Amino acid sequence: MRNGRKEAGERERRLRWLPAALLVSAFVLDLIFLNNVSTFPLLAATPVLAAPILTLRGTIATGVAANLVGLFLVDLEREPTRADITAFSSLVLLTVVAAGLNVLLARDRQKLRTSREVAAAVQHAVLPDPPRRVGRLTVASRYEVAHEEAAIGGDLFSIHETPHGIRMLIADVRGKGLKAVRTVNGLLGSFDEACLHRPDLPGVVRQLEERMRVIIEEASGVEAESFATAVVAELAPDYAELRIAVRGHAAPLLVHDGRAVPLEPAVPSLPLGLGALGGGPGDTLDSDEVPVDLFELPAGATLVLYTDGINEARDTDGAFFDLVPVLSRRFPPNPDVVLDAVVDAVNRHTGGALQDDAALFAVTRDADTAAPAARAPAGGRLAS
Incomplete structure (x- = not known):
């Protein structure tokens, strides 16, 4: 549907801001509560959330940004520990997994898009415009x-x-x-x-x-x-x-x-x-x-x-x-x-x-x- 596709496009554009919003939320919460609340789960979720929404480049950039934000917050609050190294290694691994998921989803979307284009072409051939x-x-x-x-x-x-x-x-x-x-x-x-x-x-x-x-x-x-x-x-x-x-x-x-x-x-x-x-x-x-x-x-x-x-x-x-x-x-x-x-x-x-x-x-x-x-x-x- 023509207008339906327009509104769907607007919704997709709004969804693209979700990873950035989650990243900002993690940053603000950490500054407010300092060491009282761990925002690492939010940072870890950011690249995974980006995978089905953004491009491959955007997904990787989101993962890198999450790592940089985490490093900045740790450096701001305390000396890095061995546990921090483990946490950031996990965040890097999650970014790699999110990138792979993004590639698989992109392939599926392309197949579906091709199927729809073929269906539309057959439809128009059988049912031409009056x-x-x-x-x-x-x-x-x-x-x-x-x-x-x-x-x-x-x-x-x-x-x-x-x-x-x-x-x-x-x-x-x-x-x-x-x-x-x-x-x-x-x-x-x-x-x-x-x-x-x-x-x-x-x-x-x-x-x-x-x-x-x-x-x-x-x-x-x-x-x-x-x-x-x-x-x-x-x-x-x-x-x-x-x-x-x-x-x-x-x-x-x-x-x-x-x-x-x-x-x-x-x-x-x-x-x-x-x-x-x-x-x-x-x-x-x-x-x-x-x-x-x-x-x-x-x-x-x-x-x-x-x-x-x-x-x-x-x-x-x-x-x-x-x-x-x-x-x-x-x-x-x-x-x-x-x-x-x-x-x-x-x-x-x-x-x-x-x-x-x-x-x-x-x-x-x-x-x-x-x-x-x-x-x-x-x-x-x-x-x-």
Whole structure:
């Protein structure tokens, strides 16, 4: 996460002062209490504390400084003894051990950094940035990585302009790693094909469901238990109607006139790949009915879609993040500004430490377009 990385960098810079602070504390305490308190344990801890925080040169310099401070204090208070020689020999040995520990930690950090870079490159190859403009829409996206691990995530989004309207997809595949990437790649390819050949939104959803089932049938082990939550949306060619099919996913938000309104489905549907388990509308591949809800995307409004890495982000008390209050204010007609507000807020909520990867996708309809056509029913349902 961009702002999360900034705050993490600031924390690291503050931590680098800890060895110096410990060294100064040992020096001050020794001067205050003279021979009544031994500060050698603090001096001995200084290079060990520096090992995971500072560079190799900084770790060695810290150990040398601890020895010099100790020698100065001994010389200030009394004549050196045989016990002092033993203590300072131990301090030198601890400095050598701290330097070795620093080298090992640096190698591990480099390996992790390389793994993350490879994961990011694969992620971008599978999920390239969407175009900035599609029809009368301005498009923005974010992919925020939970850095606790270097595994590739299963979040995806896509947008296409077709003769049937502008079609959008956001989804979250269960799991991580290369298995999730195969599923992501399969769903993106299926969505691209459906956008070209399916005349209506329910047909697009059915093709995604079929593709997900094929992926599951061809898999084994944990991958055979996969599924994907998704939102498939379609903005009519005349921009008068927004059609949305939600498959077990968080409802999109419509941000307009200082309000953020969740576009909740009238009928819940199971995630892609689990349709055969249900018995309701749109819950089977062979069913003729796929629930589609109708809304309006007014000029200047922004549609925000996101994965559960956002709405399930937790603070230190375990409270989930709520997007609605964050977006319930006036924004300029710019999806980047809206997504930046979400990223900033979730970063503050979690302290910069996401528990899961998160994808955000937003489109803003041009504010200077022609007057909209007749209003579609908010929350209306169309079964196709």
